[in-house]
Amino acid sequence: xxxxxxxxxxxxxxxxxxxxxxxxxxxxxxxxxxxxxxxxxxxxxxxxxxxxxxxxxxxxxxxxxxxxxxxxxxxxxxxxxxxxxxxxxxxxxxxxxxxxxxxxxxxxxxxxxxxxxxxxxxxxxxxxxxxxxxxxxxxxxxxxxxxxxxxxxxxxxxxxxxxxxxxxxxxxxxxxxxxxxxxxxxxxxxxxxxxxxxxxxxxxxxxxxxxxxxxxxxxxxxxxxxxxxxxxxxxxxxxxxxxxxxxxxxxxxxxxxxxxxxxxxxxxxxxxxxxxxxxxxxxxxxxxxxxxxxxxxxxxxxxxxxxxxxxxxxxxxxxxxxxxxxxxxxxxxxxxxxxxxxxxxxxxxxxxxxxxxxxxxxxxxxxxxxxxxxxxxxxxxxxxxxxxxxxxxxx
Amino acid sequence: xxxxxxxxxxxxxxxxxxxxxxxxxxxxxxxxxxxxxxxxxxxxxxxxxxxxxxxxxxxxxxxxxxxxxxxxxxxxxxxxxxxxxxxxxxxxxxxxxxxxxxxxxxxxxxxxxxxxxxxxxxxxxxxxxxxxxxxxxxxxxxxxxxxxxxxxxxxxxxxxxxxxxxxxxxxxxxxxxxxxxxxxxxxxxxxxxxxxxxxxxxxxxxxxxxxxxxxxxxxxxxxxxxxxxxxxxxxxxxxxxxxxxxxxxxxxxxxxxxxxxxxxxxxxxxxxxxxxxxxxxxxxxxxxxxxxxxxxxxxxxxxxxxxxxxxxxxxxxxxxxxxxxxxxxxxxxxxxxxxxxxxxxxxxxxxxxxxxxxxxxxxxxxxxxxxxxxxxxxxxxxxxxxxxxxxxxxx
Numbered sequence: 163x164x165x166x167x168x169x170x171x172x173x174x175x176x177x178x179x180x181x182x183x184x185x186x187x188x189x190x191x192x193x194x195x196x197x198x199x200x201x202x203x204x205x206x207x208x209x210x211x212x213x214x215x216x217x218x219x220x221x222x223x224x225x226x227x228x229x230x231x232x233x234x235x236x237x238x239x240x241x242x243x244x245x246x247x248x249x250x251x252x253x254x255x256x257x258x259x260x261x262x263x264x265x266x267x268x269x270x271x272x273x274x275x276x277x278x279x280x281x282x283x284x285x286x287x288x289x290x291x292x293x294x295x296x297x298x299x300x301x302x303x304x305x306x307x308x309x310x311x312x313x314x315x316x317x318x319x320x321x322x323x324x325x326x327x328x329x330x331x332x333x334x335x336x337x338x339x340x341x342x343x344x345x346x347x348x349x350x351x352x353x354x355x356x357x358x359x360x361x362x363x364x365x366x367x368x369x370x371x372x373x374x375x376x377x378x379x380x381x382x383x384x385x386x387x388x389x390x391x392x393x394x395x396x397x398x399x400x401x402x403x404x405x406x407x408x409x410x411x412x413x414x415x416x417x418x419x420x421x422x423x424x425x426x427x428x429x430x431x432x433x434x435x436x437x438x439x440x441x442x443x444x445x446x447x448x449x450x451x452x453x454x455x456x457x458x459x460x461x462x463x464x465x466x467x468x469x470x471x472x473x474x475x476x477x478x479x480x481x482x483x484x485x486x487x488x489x490x491x492x493x494x495x496x497x498x499x500x501x502x503x504x505x506x507x508x509x510x511x512x513x514x515x516x517x518x519x520x521x522x523x524x525x526x527x528x529x530x531x532x533x534x535x536x537x538x539x540x541x542x543x544x545x546x547x548x549x550x551x552x553x554x555x556x557x
Numbered sequence: 558x559x560x561x562x563x564x565x566x567x568x569x570x571x572x573x574x575x576x577x578x579x580x581x582x583x584x585x586x587x588x589x590x591x592x593x594x595x596x597x598x599x600x601x602x603x604x605x606x607x608x609x610x611x612x613x614x615x616x617x618x619x620x621x622x623x624x625x626x627x628x629x630x631x632x633x634x635x636x637x638x639x640x641x642x643x644x645x646x647x648x649x650x651x652x653x654x655x656x657x658x659x660x661x662x663x664x665x666x667x668x669x670x671x672x673x674x675x676x677x678x679x680x681x682x683x684x685x686x687x688x689x690x691x692x693x694x695x696x697x698x699x700x701x702x703x704x705x706x707x708x709x710x711x712x713x714x715x716x717x718x719x720x721x722x723x724x725x726x727x728x729x730x731x732x733x734x735x736x737x738x739x740x741x742x743x744x745x746x747x748x749x750x751x752x753x754x755x756x757x758x759x760x761x762x763x764x765x766x767x768x769x770x771x772x773x774x775x776x777x778x779x780x781x782x783x784x785x786x787x788x789x790x791x792x793x794x795x796x797x798x799x800x801x802x803x804x805x806x807x808x809x810x811x812x813x814x815x816x817x818x819x820x821x822x823x824x825x826x827x828x829x830x831x832x833x834x835x836x837x838x839x840x841x842x843x844x845x846x847x848x849x850x851x852x853x854x855x856x857x858x859x860x861x862x863x864x865x866x867x868x869x870x871x872x873x874x875x876x877x878x879x880x881x882x883x884x885x886x887x888x889x890x891x892x893x894x895x896x897x898x899x900x901x902x903x904x905x906x907x908x909x910x911x912x913x914x915x916x917x918x919x920x921x922x923x924x925x926x927x928x929x930x931x932x933x934x935x936x937x938x939x940x941x942x943x944x945x946x947x948x949x950x951x952x
Contacts (some may be wrong), residue, residue: 163757163785163808167723169694172669172814199623207617214829215610222602226797228594262657262823269822273693274567278673295821298668299564328562362558390558402621404828413558419567426690427664428657433799433828434609 170278171298173339177318187512193543194512195530197339198487200399201462202534204455209447210402210438217437222531225433233260233409234436240443241409243393247371248449250384251393253411259421262431264368264396264408267420268292271329271364271392271410272299274419281327285313287490287519287527289338289366292331305521306330310481312337312344317509322359334382336369336486339519342381343484349382357388362416368396368408370495371452373485374460397439399487407436459487462540466532469540473548475557487533490516493555498525502554511546565673566693583906584876588938590925591907593882594892595794596857597929599850604842605797605833612832620828626820628655628804629831635838636804644765645779648790648806653813654816657826659763659803662815663687666724666759666787666805667694669814680708682885682914682922684733684761687726700916701725705876707732707739717754718791724757729777731764731881731928734914734924738879744777757811763803766847768880769855777881778813784808792834795847795881800830827872854882854928861927864935868943870952882928888950893920897949906941920921 165173187194218225225234232238238258245251245258261267268291276282278300284293286305296303304325306318312334321327330352334344344352356363365382383393397405410420424430442448463483466547470480470489480491493499499515506513516527535543560568582589613620620629627633633653640646640653656662663686671677673695681700691698694904699720702714707729716722725747729739739747751758760777778788787807792800805815819825837843858878865875865884875886888894894910901908911922930938 163810165810166813167670167755167757168811169668169670169672169675171672172818197623202618202622205617206619206914207613207621210621211610211613211617211860214613215606218602218606218609222600222606223597224799226600226602226605226799227597228592228793228798248783262827265821266823273564275562275564277564277566280564291821292825298818360562362562398623403622403623404619404825405824406827415558415560416563417706423567423693426660426686426693428661428801428823430799430801432801432830434658434829434833435827438829 171300181514182314183512183514186507191510192512193510193535193539193546195532195535195543195547196512196514197531197534198377199531199534200403200487201458204458205402206451209331213438214434217441218434221437225437229430229433231421231430233258233431234433235438237440240440244443245411250380251411252384252420256414257411257417259410259417259424260431260436261408261410261424262406262428263398264394265291266424267392267394267408267410268295268331268366270420270423271416272296273414273423275328275362275375276301281325281427283318283321283325283327283330284521285332285337286521287322287339287516288331289333290518293521294364296331303521308340308342310342311348312342313348313352315348315355318352319355322355327361329364331364331366332382333366334368335379336372336483338369338486339488339514339516340490341481341483341486341488345380346379349379349385353386354380354389356386356390360373360390362390362392364392364394366394368399369486370395372456372459372487373399374456374463383411383534392416400448400455401439401442403439407431407435407439444451462532465537466530466540466544469544473545475548475552477557480550487531489532491528491530491531493526495526497554499528500525502528504548504549505550505554509546509550511543513547566695578907579907581902586905587907588905588930588934588941589907590927590938591909592926592929593799594929595882596853599853600797601842601846607828608833608836612836613829616832619716620832624825624828626816626825627837628653628826632831632835635835639838640806642765645775646806647779651809652806652812654805654812654819655826655831656803656805656819657823658793659761659789659802660686660789662789662803662805663690663726663759663761663821664860665815665818666811667691667696668818669811670757671696672722676720678713678720678725679916680718680727680732681916682734683726683916684909685913687761688916691726698916703735703737705737706743707737708743708747710743710750713747714750717750717756722756724759726759726761727777727793728761730762730774731767731878733764733881734883734909734911735882735885736876736878736883738774741774744774744780747777748781748783751781751785755785757787758783759787759789761789763794764793764881765790767851768853768855769858771879778806789813789888793851795843796834796837800833802826802830802834813896816944821925857927859893860932861925861935861939864939868940870943870947870950872950872952873946884925884927886923886925888921890921892949894923896922897923897945900945900949904941904945906938908942
């Protein structure tokens with residue numbers, strides 16, 4: 163079929179650069195700090211195998227039948243308890259939707275909110291797949307500058323006034339790719355803007371449970387008294403991404419539109435996957451498991467940063483991630499990490515060049531994932547990458 | 558949030574009437590011939606429980622990790638074998654996408670093909686959820702009249718010339734709701750039109766494996782030499798709908814666009830669900846299971862039709878379904894089955910009024926599902942419905 167027969171939205175969209183890049187990074191011998199994969203060492207393979215069998219035996223006729231679009235009832239009940247007691251998220255029967263991974267929440271919200279030409283404000287840098295989703299709804303993306311504390315509030319207000327966005331999209335906690343967390347005071351100011359200008363904010367929070375140091379900050383959702391925050395949570399980083407289970411909590415009429423949108427795509431999230439997550443709550447497995455994952459990732463983060471100190475040249479700068487999966491490295495402006503990528507690949511080490519995360523394709527950054535490599539791979543991979551960096555930066 | 562803040566596409570769309578109606582039909586004591594549910598008696602609960610455990614133990618680190626958007630590799634291999642050897646579908650590595658139920662295929666194809674105002678031709682009556690999906694892409698729907706052999710070809714050609722559709726959507730085998738199967742000669746003529754006018758046809762085939770009498774007819778996909786058919790298959794009716802696993806086979810560049818669209822929504826179909834389906838192939842369970850399901854449904858169909866003969870008035874007409882899950886009943890034109898529905902509900906028997914399946918809301922039809930009720934429920938439910946019909950039709 164000729165390209166012209168496709169929709170406008172799909173003519174402009176390329177595949178997710180990172181997923182395309184993963185195929186390169188899976189070459190034999192390659193050490194990959196690309197991807198955003200949790201470590202498969204953290205998966206409770208035997209526990210999940212046993213749970214999978216038991217849930218089907220116990221409730222198979224329901225689990226294997228069509229279920230409600232809202233989600234598997236026992237999981238919804240557990241989620242409401244968890245979000246109200248352990249997170250500061252007031253989830254109710256009416257404002258909660260189980261989704262097939264948090265990313266589906268971005269898609270369903272965009273479907274519910276956006277007409278072609280509508281404006282979405284995104285962080286700079288921002289989560290790649292979100293940018294891609296908003297583009298498929300032919301949204302006009304505008305960038306709010308960020309500093310080391312995330313979105314700059316004055317800039318946000320200026321852009322809201324000027325561009326009248328329908329959506330502000332943010333990953334306010336351990337952002338992907340920058341690992342930045344927006345502090346409390348700034349969150350409060352953002353909430354005031356939502357109220358003042360009637361704008362929806364999507365608080366995408368796949369990493370929030372993974373804090374290794376510092377103090378928890380309240381969610382924007384709980385600070386927002388004007389009820390204009392859509393909160394997206396996920397089990398991908400704390401149980402398993404292959405299950406594809408996440409949840410959305412937000413304004414009731416938005417959740418209702420998203421539910422209708424979900425009816426029209428996958429009808430409901432795979433029930434066996436929902437039932438497995440449900441058992442993590444019922445058997446009190448979730449909290450101990452999260453503690454275990456955090457312990458593993460904290461060690462990895464610390465070792466990763468140590469090795470970076472050792473091998474990376476002074477001209478490269480990076481942040482100290484208090485949680486999440488990434489270290490964000492900034493080079494002097496004149497360098498292009500796409501060039502570095504080519505050298506790195508030939509030396510058998512992969513990362514994600516930063517340009518993909520910027521609407522304006524800023525070129526001097528790179529994202530490193532520390533959750534998925536072994537300590538041995540860190541030893542070798544960071545040394546190789548350090549060498550490639552030193553050559554490039556001429557030091 | 559005010560209604561005006563939502564997208565145009567979502568302002569017009571109501572929830573799927575059938576799913577809304579299911580809540581009524583789940584009242585205690587209600588006998589439901591509504592819904593399109595397979596019988597939960599057909600689910601291999603113990604087998605699936607055991608398989609679920611074994612696949613996670615055997616390949617857990619892969620199954621629980623992010624996987625490729627194309628689908629779980631072992632399932633893709635089995636699907637390619639199955640489709641080429643047992644169905645007349647030439648699936649290859651490049652033209653196959655695993656999806657989260659066949660319905661996701663309609664959504665992804667619409668996303669890939671449709672701009673607002675683009676024309677889609679649909680059958681009359683047609684699958685409700687498909688109509689809803691096309692509406693969310695702001696397509697202009699036009700109806701091709703059908704007779705007892707499905708789409709009327711002359712009418713189709715006339716509408717193609719006049720309306721220049723991007724998509725023709727059809728359920729050519731055991732259609733939902735009419736149970737009609739388009740015969741071979743008509744399929745060939747439809748293929749000629751696809752070639753002559755460069756139009757994509759979506760062949761949605763969730764019921765194709767469920768034939769209880771008569772002879773198989775080749776798929777439109779295999780008859781279409783111009784490679785403009787998107788074939789959608791599903792395991793919902795032959796293994797379990799709660800798993801949410803289906804597949805799309807079609808033009809390579811369309812499948813590629815759909816894959817990119819899928820990246821932006823659920824990233825991939827839940828891998829444990831894919832792995833369970835995969836084992837049905839590997840352990841040679843699928844064919845014997847389909848035979849068993851067909852045996853059960855054939856008995857149900859025959860009993861259902863027998864009871865209808867016994868209790869329904871002469872003025873009601875219905876077809877003889879050679880497969881699938883439904884009987885489609887047509888009343889004289891002056892009657893509205895929405896009125897019948899109210900009476901039936903008060904008598905504790907539910908069905909789907911036909912208007913939902915028509916773009917023009919034709920009112921004198923009803924859809925009955927025979928796969929999900931017990932024989933005892935058929936006895937009572939059809940008697941009750943017959944009585945309500947007799948009252949309405951005054952006989």
